[in-house]
Amino acid sequence: MKEKKNYIGLANTFHDSSVAIVNSNGDVVFAEATERYLQNKRAINSVPDQFIHIGKLVKTYCEPDAELVVAHSWSENADQLLKNAFDLMHKEEDAWRDNSGNVPELIKDKLAFRRLALASQRSAILLSNHVLRYELNRMDGWKHKSDFIVKRYNHHLTHAATACYTSPYSEGACAVLDGYGEEGAHHGYLYRDGKITSLHQQDDPGFMSASLGIFYMTICDVCGFGYFRGEEWKVMGLAAYGKCDWTIYDIIKPMLQVNGLSIQACNSLNYNQRLRKLYSYKRKPEESALNLADLAYTGQIVFSELLYEYLGNLHDATRSDTVLLGGGCLLNSWANGEITEKTKFKNAYIFSAPADDGNAIGAALLAYHEDHPEKMRNNVFQTPYLGSKMSSETIERLNEFGNLKQSKNYPGEVHKRAAELLAQGKIIGWVQGRAEFGPRALGNRSILADPRSPECQDIINSRVKFREEFRPFAPAILHEFGPEYFVNYQESPYMERTLKYKEEVMSKIPGVVHKNLTGRLQTVKREWNEKYYLLIKEFYDLTGVPVILNTSFNIMGKPIIHSVEDAIAVFFTTGLDALVIDDMIIEKN
Secondary structure (H helix, E strand, O other), X not given: OOOOEEEEEEEOOOOOOEEEEEOOOOOEEEEEEHHHHHOOHHHOOOOOOXXXXXXXXXXXXXXXXXXXXXEEOOOOXXXXXXXXXXXHHHHHHHHHOOOOOOOOXXXXXXXXXXXXXXXXXXXXXXXXXXXXXXXXXXXXXXXXXXXXEEEEOOHHHHHHHHHHHOOOOOEEEEEEEOOOOOOOOEEXXXXXXXXXXXXXXXXXXXXXOOOHHHHHHHHHHHOOOOHHHOOHHHHHHHHOOOOOOHHHHHHHHHHEEEEOOEEEEOOHHHHHHHHHHHHOOOOOOOOOHHHHHXXXXXXXXXXXXXXXXXXXXXXXXXOOOEEEEEOHHHHOHHHHOOHHHHOOOOEEEEOOOOOHHHHHHHHHHHHHHHHOOOOOOOOOOOOOEOOOOOOHHHHHHHHHHOOOOOEEEOOOOHHHHHHHXXXXXXXXXXXXXXXXXXXXXXOOEEEEEOOOOOOHHHHHHHHHHOOOOOOOXXXXXXXXXXXXXXXXXXXXXXXXXXXXEOHHHHHHOHHHOOOOXXXXXXXXOOOOOHHHHHHHHHHHHHHOOOEEEEEEOOOOOOOOOOOHHHHHHHHHOOOOXXXXXXXXXXXXX
C-alpha cells in the first residue's frame, strides 16, 4: 500500500510567489499568492512559505497522517543558469561603456533591472522551504516533520502543468510565454494522455533575450507606467483610446520575430538603435498618459501579432483544435479574446492564475502526477476559489466592538438586499467565502456597481479605486445571456478575455463598455459560484439587466483585500456605500 502523500507547491519566483496544497486524491485544496497575506503588491523578494503563516496552512489544509512532498517552480539547473546570466550581463555592461567609462542612462536602467532580477531569483531559490522546515519541526503531534521530499521542476514546465492540469481538456497544444524562464521566455508543448511533452525550439542564448513579456514591459515603461509594479494593465486600458502609429510600428515590429516555435530578437546593434528611437517617445513627468494612447495601441497590436504568429506555428506543429496557455503574457485579455479568431485554434484555455503565482499549483500537480501516473483528471471545472476565508472570530469582534449602527445580518437573503442596493446606484464591497486565486476578482473579493449608470466608471475610479480615468471595469454576466450581449461569445470563467459587445446592448450597460466597445467579461454560472449567481439573477429580476459591474476589492497600488481588517479599512477610507461580508451588510449613513 502506498504511503499517503500531500503536495505543497511553492511558486518561488522572487515576485508573485505563492503556495498551493494538493491532497492525496489530487485535489487542489488551497492556493494563494503571498501578496494577499502580506498586503504588499507582488510581494517582491518575499518567500512563499511565510513565517508562522505556512505552519497554519499546513495544519488547516494538509492531512495530518500524510507524508509531505514539497515542489518548487524552478529546477536544479536554475542556479547555474542564473550565474551564467550574471556573467553575460557583466560582459554586456562592459561593452556599453564609452571612452570615459560611462554606460548610457537608457541601458543603465535595463541593466539595473536585470541585476535585481538575477540576484533576487537566486536568493528566492536558495531560501525556499527553509521556513517550512522550521515551522514543521515546531508543530506538536505532526507525524512527518523535516523529512519531507523536495522536488524541483523546470519553470516553464510548471506553467504548462498549471495550464494543462487545471483545464477541462484531455489533450491540446500548450504554449507558455512570459518575461523570462530557465531557457528563454517561451516554450511549446503537447498535452496528451496526462503527459506534457516538450516541443521546444532552442532560442539564441542569453537570459531574457527575445522575450514577448519584456517587450510589453518596455512598452509599459515608455508609456510612463511602472512595468515592474505590475502596471501592464494600464497599457491595455490606455490602448483603447489610441490608433496605430505606423512610424512607431515600423520601429518596434522588427525588434522581435517569430521563427517556428522560437521568438528571436534582431541583432543587438539594430535592437538597441530601435530601443533608443522608441524611448524618444517616453512620457514626460506631468504629461497626460492619454498623449501616449497611440503608442500603447501600436504596442498592443505588435504584441498580439507576434503572439498569434507563434500560436499559428504551434497549431501547425500539433494540429490540435485546443490551445492551453500559461505565462504572464496570457494576462493580456485583449489578445486572449481574439485567439480563436486570429488563429486556427477553436478553443483557448487560460486559468485564473497563468503568471508565476499559478506555478504553485503546477509544481504541486507535477509532483502528484509523478507519483500517480495512472490517475487522469475528470475534465471538470477547476474552481478559482482556493484562498483564505474571512475570520469568523474577527467578524464577532467587529460586531461586539465596532459600534456599527447600520449593520444587519441577512441569513440566506443577503443577495436580495445587496441587489436592491446595486439597483439604487450604491457601490458595494462584496466579500464571500474563499478568496479567488490569481489577480482577478471573480465575485468573492469584489467591488460591485450598477452598470446602467454612465457615471459609475468615473465615480469608482475617482472615489474608490483612486486610479486613472481611462481604466475600465469588467462586466460579470449570467452565462445564459452571454450570446445576447457579446459578439462570438466565449465562456470566460476567470475574466481572462476581452470580447466585443453587440451594438444593440451597449446603451443598457454603459458603465462596463470600454472606449473600444469591448468588455473583459466574467461568465457566471450557478454551479461555479451560487451566491454570486443569485445576486446577479436578483439584480436582473429587478432591472432586466443580467450584468453587474465588477472590479477588484482594493485601491490602486495595493493587492486585493485579505482580511476583515483590510475590508473595513478600504470601506471607511473610500467612497463605498455598503460592505457585505458573508451574510452581514454594513451601510454608511
